Amino acid sequence: MHSGAPIAREPDGSAATKSLMGQSKINIFMSTIVMKNTDTIQLESDVSAKTVVALPERTKALGMYESMVRIRKYEEQIYFLFLEGRISGSIHQSHGQEACAVGVLYDTRPTDYMASTHRPAGHDLAKGVSLRAMMCEMFGKANGCCHGKGGAMHMGDISVGAVPANAIVGSNIPIAVGMAYSCKLRRTDDIVVCFFGDGATNEGGFHEGINGAALWDLPVVFVCENNFYGASTHVQATMKVQTIAERAAAYGIPGERIDGNDLMAVNEAATRAIARARRGGGPTLLELMTYRIAGHSRSDASAYRPDDEESAWLARDPIKLFRGRLVEEKVATDAELDAIENSVQEEVDGAVQFAESSQDPEPEDALRNVYAGEGEV
Amino acid sequence: MPQMSIVEALNQAIAEEMARDERVFCLGEDVSDANGGYGGAFAVTRGLHGKFGPERVLNTPISEMLIVGMAVGAAMAGMRPIADVQYGDFLFCCMDQLVNQAAKMRYMSGGRVSVPMVMRAPVGATGRGAQHAQSLEGFFTHAPGLKVICPATAYDAKGLLKTAIRDDNPVLVFEHKLLYGGKRTESGALSMVGEVPAEDYTVPFGRGVVRREGKDITIVANLLMMYRAMDAAAELDEDDISCEVIDPRTLAPFDYELVIESLRKTRRLMIVHEDTYSNGWGAQLASYIAEHEIYLLDAPIKRLAAYDVPIPCAPVMEKFVIPSTARIIDAARSLMKM
Structure with missing residues (x-):
């Protein structure tokens, strides 16, 4: 059980420095935008139709920017490391979806739980898992956040509430409900954020899990990142309903579809959903419309994505959109934002260097951590 | 010493652990007996709702993924x-x-x-057809990270369940429907009660127990089959065949040492389980002994198990499929001739 505020562990055992800057002071404006046609989202009309959520105060705005940039630079670095053959396995990358991770998680507490998927890097970084420990994990090093046993798809750090990410689609949903039930039994006001993709909403675990959370008014925010494709299959080829958000009605809980590339729209909706969960009001289903920059996995060139769809979405890069507002509304200058990018790049480069010079696990370490307890290995 | 059934022993173990440790709670289909509910399909959790309330005795929808997923999530938390x-x-x-x-x-x-979660599940054929009958312990012994136990007496039921609740790992508890005590004698239920100490005690994992000493054949059998082996041993005694009956009590971890020690004396091994024949825990035990201690044996290892079929419903076929006392006796006699 938690006592006090847990701190993420760096690979060397020291405490991670995660700056959770400032408290949220955003205005509660209506932020839901209507995206009627999920095949080709009408970007122009969407932007004009929505009420723009005001930017937060400068410290939080810059903190959110930094957090998104950290995810982007990390994922870009991972991509190059794979191309260069310096790390192995496969990757399911989250760049392009940064506004979802940061918008939802920025205002959560370290004692709040977060359950992620096979595409966990953005969620983990936004929840406060050490970037260096994640990089070490990618290199299969002994000091990785899972000591080399988890790898890209199981990243997590329970000390900041990030349970091992789950690579069985939809299976983290019932697990998140159990964590939420523990919050209820212990009478804390901690909450659980549960991420999954559009594909997971056709899993049995989605139905069983959300029904249970709704039944007992459990403190969970269910966050569906709808990036239109479950691997190569379009979401509309997998369900009869038009939106995932409307599935919430079947469980008697609110469901909202949000522009997942609009950081402040995501943050505003998440703020309401989190507040509702904390006060015992029960779960919410958020459907965040977003787009991955990379393919589903390392070997996927995204041949199934129409060029015009791809270019329209990539033009709506969440980091560029947010940066544009920061500059336009004079919250920060280009020079200041460049400085943040440079410093994050240094952090990522340093992590690579650190990871490459770290120790491999002993082969026999593979035999440890099967069981917990005294005398167990 | 108090006498009680396995159902009562399990109920007492859960109640005592819930009182001792506020982190312990029950969840599942019909586990509560509020408003005329069952208190568990086999009444194991009856009365707990009254003692601990609806939050710690949580009735769930019929949603097995939810139940187990919640247990995993709550345990990690x-x-x-x-x-x-x-x-x-x-x-x-x-x-x-x-x-x-x-x-x-x-x-x-x-x-x-x-x-640190416990998954309770009743096994054994009781005339209900193939989807309410399987003895599936073996599946889970093949998953590193899980522990698998199968208490066959009231004493072990309470002591092993307490150990399971206090263990920091996922533990699957397989209970036999015909050993719960009381009803269902028509399906072959044993109306057995056993001595259970009033004071707190636990039974460690990985320690089998010799239920009957003997010198000619070692019979390793779990749950209901252990009782059939005991009956067989009593009859075989009249033929001057002396059987040592071992109840492994826990399948993962497994007490190989106890079996090996017994074989040093008997030099003959028979394994009996209600799980199907191929790749059951008996196959693992047989191959372990063959791999490590084959020179202890004077005869081939004999395995008795349910035939490799789903469990049929009709009593005459169900009886045929599952090892009977008579089959154990026959197998023991032929083993002695080898």
């Missing part, structure tokens, strides 16, 4: 859930949560999370 899905066969609805999630979470995290 520091609780000690006891999950119940009525019939062991229903565990196949949530194999992912048991084998991919419960069993692997600790390992995937490099030892940084643990999943």
